Structure formats: structure tokens, C-alpha cells
Amino acid sequence: MAKLLLIEDDAATAQEILGDLRGRGHAVAWAAAGPEGAERATAEAWDAIVLDRMLPGLDGLSLLQGLRGAGDRTPALVLSALSDVDERIRGLRAGGDDYLAKPFALGELAARIEALLRRPADTRETLLRVGSLEIDLIAGIGRRGGRDLDLLPRELTLLEYLMRRPGQVVTRALLFEEVWNYRFTPKSNLIDVHLGRLRRKLEAAGEPPVIHSVRGIGFTLTPDDEPR
Amino acid sequence: MTDLLRSTTFRWALGIALWSVLLALAMFGFVYWQTVSFLREELAETLRLEVRAAAEDPAAASARVETWIAMDRHATHYGGVFGRDGRRLAGNLVGLPAGLARDGDAERVGATIEVSEGSLGDEIWATALALPDGGTVVIGHDTDEIDRVRATTLRAFGLGLVPALALSGLGGLLLASRARRRLAVTEAALAEVMRGDLRRRLPVGSRDDEFDRLARNVNRMLDEVERLMGEVRSVGDAVAHDLRTPLTRLRARLERSREQARSVAEFREAIDQGLAWIDQTLAMVTAVLRIGEIEHGLRRAGFAPVDLTRIVREAAEFFEPVAEDKGVALAVAVDEGAGRSPVEGDRDLLFEAVSNLIDNAVKFTPAGGSVRVGLEQGPAASVIVVEDSGPGIPPAERTRIFQRFYRAERARQTPGNGLGLGLGLVAAIARLHGFPVEAGKAPGGGARLTLVCPVPAPTDPARRRLAVAQAGASAPAGILQPRSGRDPL
Numbered sequence: 001m002a003k004l005l006l007i008e009d010d011a012a013t014a015q016e017i018l019g020d021l022r023g024r025g026h027a028v029a030w031a032a033a034g035p036e037g038a039e040r041a042t043a044e045a046w047d048a049i050v051l052d053r054m055l056p057g058l059d060g061l062s063l064l065q066g067l068r069g070a071g072d073r074t075p076a077l078v079l080s081a082l083s084d085v086d087e088r089i090r091g092l093r094a095g096g097d098d099y100l101a102k103p104f105a106l107g108e109l110a111a112r113i114e115a116l117l118r119r120p121a122d123t124r125e126t127l128l129r130v131g132s133l134e135i136d137l138i139a140g141i142g143r144r145g146g147r148d149l150d151l152l153p154r155e156l157t158l159l160e161y162l163m164r165r166p167g168q169v170v171t172r173a174l175l176f177e178e179v180w181n182y183r184f185t186p187k188s189n190l191i192d193v194h195l196g197r198l199r200r201k202l203e204a205a206g207e208p209p210v211i212h213s214v215r216g217i218g219f220t221l222t223p224d225d226e227p228r
Numbered sequence: 229m230t231d232l233l234r235s236t237t238f239r240w241a242l243g244i245a246l247w248s249v250l251l252a253l254a255m256f257g258f259v260y261w262q263t264v265s266f267l268r269e270e271l272a273e274t275l276r277l278e279v280r281a282a283a284e285d286p287a288a289a290s291a292r293v294e295t296w297i298a299m300d301r302h303a304t305h306y307g308g309v310f311g312r313d314g315r316r317l318a319g320n321l322v323g324l325p326a327g328l329a330r331d332g333d334a335e336r337v338g339a340t341i342e343v344s345e346g347s348l349g350d351e352i353w354a355t356a357l358a359l360p361d362g363g364t365v366v367i368g369h370d371t372d373e374i375d376r377v378r379a380t381t382l383r384a385f386g387l388g389l390v391p392a393l394a395l396s397g398l399g400g401l402l403l404a405s406r407a408r409r410r411l412a413v414t415e416a417a418l419a420e421v422m423r424g425d426l427r428r429r430l431p432v433g434s435r436d437d438e439f440d441r442l443a444r445n446v447n448r449m450l451d452e453v454e455r456l457m458g459e460v461r462s463v464g465d466a467v468a469h470d471l472r473t474p475l476t477r478l479r480a481r482l483e484r485s486r487e488q489a490r491s492v493a494e495f496r497e498a499i500d501q502g503l504a505w506i507d508q509t510l511a512m513v514t515a516v517l518r519i520g521e522i523e524h525g526l527r528r529a530g531f532a533p534v535d536l537t538r539i540v541r542e543a544a545e546f547f548e549p550v551a552e553d554k555g556v557a558l559a560v561a562v563d564e565g566a567g568r569s570p571v572e573g574d575r576d577l578l579f580e581a582v583s584n585l586i587d588n589a590v591k592f593t594p595a596g597g598s599v600r601v602g603l604e605q606g607p608a609a610s611v612i613v614v615e616d617s618g619p620g621i622p623p624a625e626r627t628r629i630f631q632r633f634y635r636a637e638r639a640r641q642t643p644g645n646g647l648g649l650g651l652g653l654v655a656a657i658a659r660l661h662g663f664p665v666e667a668g669k670a671p672g673g674g675a676r677l678t679l680v681c682p683v684p685a686p687t688d689p690a691r692r693r694l695a696v697a698q699a700g701a702s703a704p705a706g707i708l709q710p711r712s713g714r715d716p717l
Contacts, residue, residue, distance in 0.1 A: 182579045193553060
């Protein structure tokens with residue numbers, strides 16, 4: 001599917017990440033050190049780069065700054081064992097598009113890479129339609145088929161986020177960051193309860209489910225006019 | 229002795245002694261100079277008046293000069309009337325002093341004086357004026373008197389300087405060695421602390437001087453260090469203990485599955501359960517690290533004006549479905565005008581703190597009960613209040629619940645309730661912000677937890693900055709700026 005470069009010095013971690021991403025159909029190359037990673041990053045075109053914050057030889061942030069300085073806009077996700085929020089801000093300032101603190105679930109990483117690869121094309125669109133779902137962001141209303149949905153503002157935002165990414169797996173952490181716009185790890189069941197409510201509203205008239213749980217990772221919205 | 233010379237206190241004492249000697253010198257110099265010039269001017273004035281009087285009446289000049297000379301028994305008055313040819317007509321000066329201008333002004337000149345045994349040369353103060361007949365009248369006075377005063381003063385000062393120097397030097401030494409003695413005691417105590425005896429304290433005197441204040445501050449610091457060390461120790465124990473439980477379960481589960489699982493589905497189930505337990509332990513480790521991070525105050529840099537109204541409403545909204553599922557009524561009450569003045573803080577952390585307070589309240593409220601989340605506006609602070617209709621917190625536990633890993637009795641009795649990290653995190657966030665957090669009793673007997681957020685003074689730039697921040701971020705981020713949450717700032 002996508003051509004990815006992983007720059008990570010810990011071999012065991014790298015093997016797990018490689019195995020997982022390859023299992024999801026990505027072509028992933030691995031560099032174990034900073035200078036080597038920088039060389040490979042510039043030598044070829046990549047769909048996305050996943051790099052560790054601390055690397056031997058050349059640390060991840062300097063590497064990223066070098067790439068960005070050279071005009072390389074390849075989406076980059078920074079991995080770090082440092083969970084400090086300032087660290088995160090530093091990572092994003094250096095040109096990272098996303099930041100994931102270790103330890104993380106492999107599913108979370110895959111979902112975030114997916115999110116980087118498939119950024120919504122036009123976020124200014126205010127009338128969204130996915131299968132039988134339809135929302136009008138200006139009027140603040142949602143419809144399924146011909147039925148009006150009684151959605152709270154937050155539920156509308158949540159649905160919008162999912163509808164902009166049909167078929168894409170979004171994790172709980174991503175939802176919390178992007179829909180609630182706060183940054184910490186809430187108990188996972190809180191997001192699930194919100195999703196459950198939204199789901200019930202979407203399926204109130206006996207329609208087939210459109211939001212599906214992805215075990216151990218998060219959720220995905222599947223258009224109901226396509227076969228799953 | 230070299231030790232003493234090297235000590236700062238001694239050098240200070242020496243410096244002060246030298247400075248006081250310098251001051252004394254300067255002061256004496258001034259007094260001396262003033263005295264001498266006063267005496268000189270006084271004498272000069274007398275001479276000027278006398279010579280003018282003598283010159284005014286040329287006929288009586290000689291008599292006046294003789295009177296002037298006779299006025300003094302100690303032979304310190306001199307005078308003379310000289311004719312046009314320089315011949316002496318009267319007085320006790322042998323000749324007209326050489327170089328004396330006839331302008332009536334006093335000057336110091338050499339003169340020859342007639343005494344009973346003959347004549348002698350001496351330095352005198354003299355004035356001269358011309359007489360109408362071409363002669364000169366001279367009035368003079370001995371210089372010895374002023375010279376004597378000068379010499380005496382100088383000698384007195386010289387003699388006084390020696391004891392002054394000795395005294396100030398001695399005082400300096402005394403001060404220095406006293407300070408050194410006090411420091412030596414302090415140093416000894418500190419050395420013991422450095423060797424690891426954290427219970428040792430510095431001696432504090434009764435004078436309440438800067439040494440005492442310093443010692444008291446160091447002692448306070450040591451108290452804090454000791455408290456933290458104790459906390460670290462108990463946290464370490466608690467972490468180890470709380471980690472062991474899920475890890476033991478995990479190990480047992482893996483072992484059992486390895487032996488007994490028959491199908492892929494059974495293995496999957498075991499692995500999923502294992503992952504859940506690992507996530508639980510990781511969440512705990514992350515929380516401990518986060519408390520540490522927050523307590524180190526690393527995040528103050530991220531402070532900005534925060535709209536509490538929004539945080540309180542959004543946190544309550546976030547928990548509403550969970551509360552509803554549990555059969556707990558969650559109500560939000562924001563005072564009219566509350567939160568209009570923004571407070572300085574970290575919005576993510578404050579949201580987390582409010583979330584933890586609500587989470588805690590929902591957790592301990594039985595089905596059918598209620599939780600009230602409020603933002604109350606006081607004169608100088610906005611107060612975030614979370615009340616529940618649960619069993620309440622016994623007074624003895626009200627401060628301890630904010631300690632890390634402290635699990636209230638009621639929590640231990642309720643199975644499946646997380647670790648005592650939630651309120652510990654609230655306390656850490658509150659400490660970072662300098663907001664007092666307190667537990668009390670709600671009107672219905674349940675728990676009432678409050679977070680007091682002082683509002684900065686109205687002139688504070690925070691208010692203006694918030695206005696700008698609100699204008700930029702008023703739209704729900706998900707709609708117009710779906711990725712705005714990712715922006716570095």
C-alpha cells in the first residue's frame with residue numbers, strides 16, 4: 001500500500017513495528033541510526049516517515065529539521081519514550097506531523113500513519129455525504145436516509161470526523177485529541193460510551209450499523225452503500 | 229590563621245575596619261583644615277583691622293603700634309613704624325620685613341625681631357600699609373600659636389588613630405571568628421545531612437538574624453526533602469505492589485493458557501486479556517510519570533489564559549453519558565459571570581483535573597444518586613466545585629486522598645476501582661498552578677471537592693490575551709479546523 005521509512009534504533013521494537021506494518025500491507029524500510037536514516041529519507045521518495053526521537057548519531061528532531069529545511073514535506077510521525085508534553089510540542093515544532101509516546105499499541109501507530117497518509121482532501125466542505133449518512137455543518141443537522149438525527153453538537157463533530165475518514169480506523173486517543181481537542185489519555189471506556197450513544201442514534205430506526213469497533217484499536221465508519 | 233584570612237566574614241570585617249579608619253581620617257582632615265584656616269583668618273582679620281587703624285591716624289601710628297606690642301605679655305605681637313627711608317621710628321621690628329606688600333593684607337614673612345638680648349629672625353604673620361608721609365606701618369603676630377595648635381591636633385589624631393585601628397581590627401576579628409564559629413556548627417550539621425542523615429537540622433539561634441533565617445530556610449528545605457524522600461519511598465513500595473498484582477495475574481493467565489488452551493480462539497482470548505492487564509499497568513506507570521512530570525513544574529511554560537467555563541462545561545459533557553449509563557444524574561451549574569475573567573493555566577491539565585474530580589464523584593455515587601459540577605464566582609477566585617451524593621469522605625481522610633497512591637477505605641471496599649492516582653494527579657496539577665484543592669462535605673452528606681482558581685487582577689494582560697485566543701478558537705475545532713488540535717501551539 002504505502003511506502004514507509006522507519007528510523008528506530010531499538011532492533012526489537014523495530015522488528016515488531018516492521019512486522020505489524022508489513023502485515024497491514026505497507027512496504028517498510030528500516031534504518032537503525034540517525035545518519036543512515038537521513039540519507040535514506042532524502043535518497044528516495046516516501047509516503048511517510050516514522051522516526052524515533054532519540055537516535056544514535058543524529059537525533060530524530062535534528063534529522064527532521066534537516067529534512068524540512070531542505071523542503072521535504074513527507075508526513076512524519078515522531079516516536080518517543082519521553083511523554084513530557086513539552087517534548088511533544090518540540091517534536092511538532094521540528095516539523096513532525098504527529099507524535100506518539102512510547103509505549104504505544106501497534107494499532108495506534110498504524111491508525112496514526114493511516115491518518116497521515118489519508119488526510120481529508122477538503123476540510124472546508126460543509127455538506128458531507130457518506131452512504132445514507134448526510135450532515136450539514138452550517139445548519140448543524142444530520143440525516144440518515146430520510147430520517148432526521150437528533151444529534152448533540154459534540155456528536156455532530158464526532159460524526160463529521162468519522163465521515164471525513166470513511167473506512168479509516170481511528171483510535172480513541174485520536175478521537176479525543178481531534179474531537180474533544182484536549183490532550184491526555186482518558187479512560188478508554190469514556191470514548192466508547194460516546195461512540196455507543198452516537199451509534200444508537202444512527203441505528204435507531206433499525207438501520208444497519210455504520211460505525212464498527214475495531215478490536216483493540218478503535219473505530220471505523222463504513223459507508224453502508226458499499227459491501228464491507 | 230590562613231583559614232581565617234580566607235574566610236569571607238574576616239575579609240568583610242577587615243574591609244569595614246579599613247573603611248572606618250579612612251572615614252576617621254577624612255573627617256579629621258576636614259576638621260583640621262577648617263580649624264587651621266579659621267585661626268589663620270581670625271588672626272589675619274585682627275592684623276588687618278589693627279594696621280588700618282594705625283594708618284588712619286598717622287600722627288598716632290607709633291603710639292598705636294606700641295600699644296599693640298604692649299597688649300601681649302608673651303611677646304607674640306610685633307609692629308613697627310618706619311620712615312620714608314626705612315628707618316625705624318617705633319616698634320619692635322628691626323627692619324621692614326622684606327617682600328611685605330603695603331596693601332594691608334596679612335601674609336607670612338620672615339622678619340627680624342628686637343628682643344631684650346638682641347634680635348632674632350622668625351617667621352611672622354604681618355600686614356603693612358603706607359603712611360601719607362611715605363613711611364610704613366607694620367603690624368605682625370607670631371606664627372607659633374597656630375603652629376602649636378596644628379602640631380597638637382596632628383599629634384592627638386596620630387595617637388588616637390592607633391587605638392582606633394586596633395579596636396576596629398579587633399572588632400573585625402571578633403566578628404569574623406564569631407561568624408565562623410556559627411558557620412562551623414552549620415557546616416558540621418550539613419556534612420551530616422550530606423552523609424545521608426536527613427533528620428539532622430541546622431541549629432537556629434534566638435536572634436532571628438540572617439544566619440537564623442538562613443538556617444530556618446535550610447531546615448524547611450530539609451523538611452521538604454525528607455517528606456519527598458518519604459513519599460518516594462512509599463510511592464516506590466506502592467508502585468511495586470500495585471504492579472505486582474496485574475503482573476501476577478498476567479503470568480498465571482499466560483501459564484495456564486499455554487498448558488490448557490485448545491483452540492486459536494482460546495489463545496486469542498488469553499492474549500487479549502493479557503494485553504488488557506498490560507495496558508492497565510502501563511496506564512499506571514504513565515500516570516506516575518505524569519505526576520512526576522507535573523510536579524517538576526516542567527509545564528508552566530505552557531501556561532496561557534484559560535476559559536474555565538468552557539473547561540467545566542466540556543468536562544461535564546464528556547462524563548454525562550457515563551453517568552447516565554450508571555444511573556447517576558450529572559448536573560452543571562455555572563454562576564452568572566463566572567469564568568468571565570480567565571485564569572492563567574494549562575487547559576489540558578485543568579481539563580484533566582476536572583475530569584478526574586468528576587470521574588471520582590461518578591465512581592463513588594451509587595445508582596440513583598447525583599453529581600453536581602459547578603463553577604462558582606467568588607470576589608477573587610473562580611471555584612470549581614464537584615459534589616456528589618455518595619458516602620462522603622471522613623474528615624480524617626480529607627487531606628490524605630490527595631496523596632499519590634492513597635486509596636480511601638471506601639475505594640478499597642469497592643471492587644474494580646482504579647488506583648489512587650486520580651486525585652493524586654489532581655493534587656499535582658493544583659500544586660503546579662498554585663490552586664488550593666480541598667475536600668469537604670456536600671450539603672447532602674456526600675463529598676464536595678473544590679479547586680480554587682484565583683483570578684488575576686483585571687489589568688493583567690491575561691485578559692486581553694484570552695480575548696484574542698477566544699476569537700481565534702471559538703469554532704469547535706472539529707468542524708472548521710479538523711487538525712487544529714495537532715498544531716504545535
